[in-house]
Amino acid sequence: xxxxxILNPTRFPSPKPLRGCGDANFMEQLLLHCATAIDSNxxxxxxxxxxVLNNIAPPDGDSTQRxxxxxxxxxxxxAVSKTPTLSSTISFLPQADELHRFSVVELxxxxxxxxxxxxxxxxxxxxxxxxxxxxxxxxxVDLSLTHCMQIPTLIDAMASRLNKPPPLLKLTVVSSSDHxxxxxxxxxxxxxxxxxxxxxxxxxxxxxxIVPSTYSDGFSSLLQQLRIYPSSFNEALVVNxxxxxxxxxEEPLTSSSSSLRTVFLKQLRSLNPRIVTLIxxxxxxxxxxxxxxxxxxxxxFWIPFDTTDTFMSEQxxxxxxxxxxxxxxxxxxxxAERVERTETKRRWIERMREAEFGGVRxxxxxxxxxxxxxxxxxxxxxxxxxxxxESLVLTxxxxxxxxxxxWVPI
Amino acid sequence: MPVxxxxxxxxxxxxxxxxxxxxxxxxxxxxxxxxxxxxxxDPDAEVIALSPKTLMxxxxxxxEICNKGFQRDQNLQLHRRGHNLPWKLRQRSTKEVRKxxxxxxxxGCVHHDPSRALGDLTGIKKHFCRKHGEKKWKCEKCSKKxxxxxxxxxxxxxxGTKEYKCDCGTLFSRRDSFITHRAFCDALAEESAKNHTQxxxxxxxxxxxxxxxxxxxxxxxxxxxxxLPPSSPPSVAIAPAPxxxxxxxxxxxxxxxxxPIQNSPESQENNNHPEVIIEEASRTIGFNVSSSDxxxxxxxxxxxxxxxxxxxxxxxxxxxxxxxxxxxxxxSSSMEPISLCLSTNxxxxxxxxxxxxxxxxxxxxxxAMSATALLQKAxxxxxxxxxxxxxxxxxxxxTTSSSMELSNHDALSLxxxxxxxxxxxxxxxxxxxxxxxxxxxxxxxxKQTTLDFLGLGRAVGNGGxxxxxxxxxxxxxxxxxxxxxxxxxxxxxxxxxxxx
Numbered sequence: 001x002x003x004x005x006i007l008n009p010t011r012f013p014s015p016k017p018l019r020g021c022g023d024a025n026f027m028e029q030l031l032l033h034c035a036t037a038i039d040s041n042x043x044x045x046x047x048x049x050x051x052v053l054n055n056i057a058p059p060d061g062d063s064t065q066r067x068x069x070x071x072x073x074x075x076x077x078x079a080v081s082k083t084p085t086l087s088s089t090i091s092f093l094p095q096a097d098e099l100h101r102f103s104v105v106e107l108x109x110x111x112x113x114x115x116x117x118x119x120x121x122x123x124x125x126x127x128x129x130x131x132x133x134x135x136x137x138x139x140x141v142d143l144s145l146t147h148c149m150q151i152p153t154l155i156d157a158m159a160s161r162l163n164k165p166p167p168l169l170k171l172t173v174v175s176s177s178d179h180x181x182x183x184x185x186x187x188x189x190x191x192x193x194x195x196x197x198x199x200x201x202x203x204x205x206x207x208x209x210i211v212p213s214t215y216s217d218g219f220s221s222l223l224q225q226l227r228i229y230p231s232s233f234n235e236a237l238v239v240n241x242x243x244x245x246x247x248x249x250e251e252p253l254t255s256s257s258s259s260l261r262t263v264f265l266k267q268l269r270s271l272n273p274r275i276v277t278l279i280x281x282x283x284x285x286x287x288x289x290x291x292x293x294x295x296x297x298x299x300x301f302w303i304p305f306d307t308t309d310t311f312m313s314e315q316x317x318x319x320x321x322x323x324x325x326x327x328x329x330x331x332x333x334x335x336a337e338r339v340e341r342t343e344t345k346r347r348w349i350e351r352m353r354e355a356e357f358g359g360v361r362x363x364x365x366x367x368x369x370x371x372x373x374x375x376x377x378x379x380x381x382x383x384x385x386x387x388x389x390e391s392l393v394l395t396x397x398x399x400x401x402x403x404x405x406x407w408v409p410i
Numbered sequence: 411m412p413v414x415x416x417x418x419x420x421x422x423x424x425x426x427x428x429x430x431x432x433x434x435x436x437x438x439x440x441x442x443x444x445x446x447x448x449x450x451x452d453p454d455a456e457v458i459a460l461s462p463k464t465l466m467x468x469x470x471x472x473x474e475i476c477n478k479g480f481q482r483d484q485n486l487q488l489h490r491r492g493h494n495l496p497w498k499l500r501q502r503s504t505k506e507v508r509k510x511x512x513x514x515x516x517x518g519c520v521h522h523d524p525s526r527a528l529g530d531l532t533g534i535k536k537h538f539c540r541k542h543g544e545k546k547w548k549c550e551k552c553s554k555k556x557x558x559x560x561x562x563x564x565x566x567x568x569x570g571t572k573e574y575k576c577d578c579g580t581l582f583s584r585r586d587s588f589i590t591h592r593a594f595c596d597a598l599a600e601e602s603a604k605n606h607t608q609x610x611x612x613x614x615x616x617x618x619x620x621x622x623x624x625x626x627x628x629x630x631x632x633x634x635x636x637x638l639p640p641s642s643p644p645s646v647a648i649a650p651a652p653x654x655x656x657x658x659x660x661x662x663x664x665x666x667x668x669x670p671i672q673n674s675p676e677s678q679e680n681n682n683h684p685e686v687i688i689e690e691a692s693r694t695i696g697f698n699v700s701s702s703d704x705x706x707x708x709x710x711x712x713x714x715x716x717x718x719x720x721x722x723x724x725x726x727x728x729x730x731x732x733x734x735x736x737x738x739x740x741x742s743s744s745m746e747p748i749s750l751c752l753s754t755n756x757x758x759x760x761x762x763x764x765x766x767x768x769x770x771x772x773x774x775x776x777x778a779m780s781a782t783a784l785l786q787k788a789x790x791x792x793x794x795x796x797x798x799x800x801x802x803x804x805x806x807x808x809t810t811s812s813s814m815e816l817s818n819h820d821a822l823s824l825x826x827x828x829x830x831x832x833x834x835x836x837x838x839x840x841x842x843x844x845x846x847x848x849x850x851x852x853x854x855x856x857k858q859t860t861l862d863f864l865g866l867g868r869a870v871g872n873g874g875x876x877x878x879x880x881x882x883x884x885x886x887x888x889x890x891x892x893x894x895x896x897x898x899x900x901x902x903x904x905x906x907x908x909x910x
Contacts, residue, residue, distance in 0.1 A: 024520070024523050024525050025523060025524075025525050026784070028525070029784055030784055030788075033781040033784060036781075037781065045781060048785055049781070049784075049785065052785060052788040055788075056788065062520065063520070064520060104594035105591060105594055105595055105596075107594075108587070108590045108591045108593075108594055109587075109591065111590070112584070112586075112587045112590070118586060121586070122586070149590055151593070152589050152590045152592070152593030152594075153586050153589050153590060155593070156589045191594075194593060194594050194598075194599065195593060197598060197599060198592070198593035198594075198598060201598065299525070373584065373586070376583065376584060380533065380537075382530070382533070395529070395530075397521075397528045397529065397530075397533045397537070398511075398528045398529020398530035398533045399528075399529050
């Protein structure tokens, strides 16, 4: 009792600095001030903050430190691009890991390290199967970030439907030059032949079509080709958008016209698809203001760093290198080079409704499948169904990560 | 309002704090809705730090009306129907509940920080149990141990059951992963090159799971689907162990003893100060040794990582304290009061964070001061880390001691600092941020960077001396000028962090 009393006064000043150092808030504030200093051309303050951040956030530290280290490299990249002479005075930062170019087998394992992608795959595949019931031909336009990793399970599910002849499966994908991860080390022709081969083993006839088209103009050549070759009799057109629409520029073309993102959705609507699935990450990275963007990114990308503690070292390096690439794109790039322009679920739902799409709720069977899948991952992963809209949301420790929505023309 | 009262009374220890928070938060929620960004903890959310006792409690679904607890949400829903509420009243009560985020009561834990709060009650319970709780559940096959029963269940499902195998030799526990892999594996291409009779063998390789397991899963899915609050898989509540009850009793004793100390803390400070420090320092060293052993038991090896980080970072004492904090809780019940006292701090910070709009200060000097203050804070930490053994001992001793006065001190000291935090709060909006940036550009001219920076250093000192709030701080601490500068940095750092 006596000792407890005596200890109290001595405690006042000391604990605060100790707690401050590991504080994610502290690191975020330093990052924000560094961003402000860079954009206001304050080289001295920039240098000071970069030095401090380098000391308190080693790239091999805990998840918060690795996150901060990624942002630190991004800020340095931005600073050097604005003030090239700065690179000669700042030499204490290690180089970021190179992005891995996956074989398709490596990518298949990579997408299942976390539920990040499988969540959307399960929800979309279930919705597609329900929508194409009874059609003799299914035409799937796969606008997917993961290079058709979703398609094998869809093929398998189609083949497994009993008492019905499997439909003809037409798969159309978009090929464009490598501008964002993940990268694969084979061509889309080879990828397509593997898929056709797999479909054959499941007794499904499959056609694989590659359309050269780019996100930067809203996939205009793809839309044009879909208009030229309209759906045949009893053919269901399915458009699967898995984390790809974010790359279509959302800035208005001119002050009075719509953005390419809006134009794309309206033209998609005019094709009268049977169903559209939209899976995206739930974060706003579109602000023109660097500090706002950095703040949003910092409060979202802690999630992948937090989930990687159970990975093997090589997988973790690949995974975090990809996240670091995205962070650098958000923080250090501007204009057309800044391709990571993710919008929030709320904004996407507004866009879809403006384009005259109506939301469809994912069926309970798929929800159960998602839950079963989540049970085999780290226990922080969860899922929730929104009451306000028809979306399904993947959560990490209660925070929204990825949302899955299903749409039909109204 | 009735709902708020019910919520506050559910947490006995933290009730007063959270009710205060509710009152302060309500009028400002409208103004701050614009700053809510998805994916980050909701600025309007109530930050709650539950005590370890509450986190280990079994009845986690509490009726808003009569505060009765239930183990399952379904039971709670059935119970609420018994209240015969009109439909509209039910909906209102549901809507009026403000979103809550939860922080871990263990200091040094990454989720102790409000910016790393968890969004659901189930999540914080599992986190606490998994990271800081006793591992009672053991897998019979591979002897892995888990603190959360559902973790143990999830592991038991997949332990030793590699049910899918590709021709290339890779094993898969999930059929989806197997199907995806197989589609792209070269083994399939080789198969197709052979006869068609070979292709028939593809199907036997995909051995399906046993039916009883499937049946076991479906009831769980049914149970979990109607319950909205738990976003993670349902978990069976852990029965309270006698050890926990013992800890609870000791916590009560110590917490009650803390109150009388408030009256006369300074009277005996000078007399016994040196001796106690030495004793506590030796004890802390002992704890550090034991903590390294305990940390090795963690299945995810976070403890091991922490040990490595200590040697690799510039401030080893910082990580020593962070390593000690979670493990100190487990071995000895005397460490309980630390968690209790620390758990109240975030709640205190919560309501005070919202005060910045009431304090008016000139905008231009604030961002510079904030950045400089952050750097000073970092420098202070650096000196603490690199200091002699006496300084280390001081730091460690201070972190291990506990008192309600810490909370009082923080509450008092935050008031003047929050005024300084106003620009950071307004910085959340676009217009405010533009003003900040303009201020920066005017203050930090490219040609006069060094001179202006030195000038700002002086400005920080002057501001500290002339501020009325800081003079109040002087009376409360009774320290020298150096402490003033440091305190100023502390306030700015905290306010900025909390307000954003």
